[in-house]
Amino acid sequence: MNTSENKIMDLSTAIERYVRDGCHISIGGFTLNRNPMAAVYEIIRREVKNLHLYAHSNGQGVDELIGAGCVAKLEIAYAGSGRFAPTCIRFRKAVENGTLAVEDYSNYQMTLRFLAGAMGVPFLPTRSSLGTSIIEKWGFAESMRQSDPKLPNKKLVVVDNPFGEWADTARVVLVPAINPDVTVIHVQKADRQGTARIEGLTFADIEQAKSAKHMIITCEELVESDELRANPDQNQIPFFCVDAVVPVRYGAYPTACYRYYDYDPVYLNDYRKAARDDERYKAYLDEFVYGMNDQQGLLDRIGTERLDSIQADPQKGYAVGLDRK
Amino acid sequence: MINKKNAMQDYTLREMMAIAAARQIRDGDIVFCGTGISMLAAMAAKHISAPSSVIFFETGAIDSRLEEVPLAVADPRVMYWTSVNGSLADAFATMQNRQTGRQVVGIMGAAQIDRYGNLNSTVIGDYFKPTVRFSGSGGACDVASFVGRTILFMRHEKRKFVNQVDYLTSPGWLNGPGGREKAGLSGGGPSAVITNMAIMGFDDDTKQMFLEGWYPGVSPQQILDNMAFEVDISRAQEVLPPSKEELRILREVCDPQRLILG
Known part of the structure; x- marks a missing residue:
């Protein structure tokens, strides 16, 4: 339990402090939505190894952690990213090559396991x-x-x-029950103490957050506590569960963040093509992950035109008419 | 009978499959949708024959207003204009709950199926050294364990309609009559398999798959040639092709970008 008033830190500090070699970790989100991708890329850049990863259907983030060689053991229900990868490609390769130990459960079972951890049973x-x-x-x-x-x-x-x-x-x-050493989730809004608000579907983020020994929150917007406390029924994460608050714009990119931005079909299609081939995947990692200092670097590389194309319609919550071929 | 001449060849097999599945959905069903063609089927049913059906996702979205076809069950498009947004825990509890669960019809696909409708979406080959690894259960095992009935999407191929699945991810009728009860499962089992050639049903007494209908232009023998096990074809009839109105709704309302229809 961490009741400190100000938990704001930068992403590399948070990852260095809480995501160590061999630790047991879970990440929030679902397939191509609200994965904490900025944190995933930072974990990859820091070359954290031998992670024990717990996932229900965490899709893109899981595949990138596996592809970069960060994960030794995986407990999972579903490794897919919707139409972009009905089976996550680097996951599939790792299992078929025997480099990843996997334990299969169903989505409800993984959810109940996090809930049991959160409940203390x-x-x-x-x-x-x-x-x-x-x-x-x-x-x-x-x-x-x-x-x-x-x-x-x-x-x-x-x-x-x-x-x-x-x-x-x-x-x-x-x-x-699962009680990960650390859970990382990405949310729309948080305050400096860690009270957090998820807009749209919460998936199993709340159970994952409450089951963890340490918790990192990345957020699109850092807001004043008063703004969150004015409508507390819309907040889901109590601050005492949280150890680090990291403001990161586009922290879920290239996955979606409801009411902020859509998933980027161009990135996900390019990723799929790269993931099929070991050499091209290495080049992908070098260019888009190791070659960047942080998420802002990736956004600069992607450019404003593409980011504009995925801007969410404020009412619909996604980019209306986005070319998703 | 529909005049076959007019209807022939002006639709694709994927369109036929989506409509065949949509016709299985009854007004008032709570429709659990997986990714892909099952979403189109649910959207089409809602616009055509089952306006009071409720589209429901394992991610927790209830009665989404799908103005664009989602490409995953977590696509932000499933979150728009829902009646309630739950969580995974809520969504699966709704299906495990005996009151609400029996109203749910699940629509899903898999890599392999056997004569009792048991599904494999995990591995081909040995689980410990798989030749091919797939996504795994996701919510499919939960849905197949809990809900009133399931509709399955498959491609008709010998390697997919097998005598024994390599890994039993999602329970169908297990080993036949009484199999689910013996294992401790409630809920119904699979009611139909929609393929690229046919609609398969399950016999009330034996729980075995049989040929219920073939698509125009396909023969029952062709269907048998694409399965590793024999099925009864004596009850089969030709399936009505999609009507103009069904096609219009599918193409213009459900998937104008042809993201799923291809």
């Missing part, structure tokens, strides 16, 4: 996945689980309903 039950290979096949061997104190000893457990037939349920699947 060891597991939560669901009826999802009974009878499937998600129950049968364990990506992480039990021996590996036994030898790693930061992992639960089982992927999941199926138990008979201890309340008999109560709620017309014969048995349930228990999924273990």
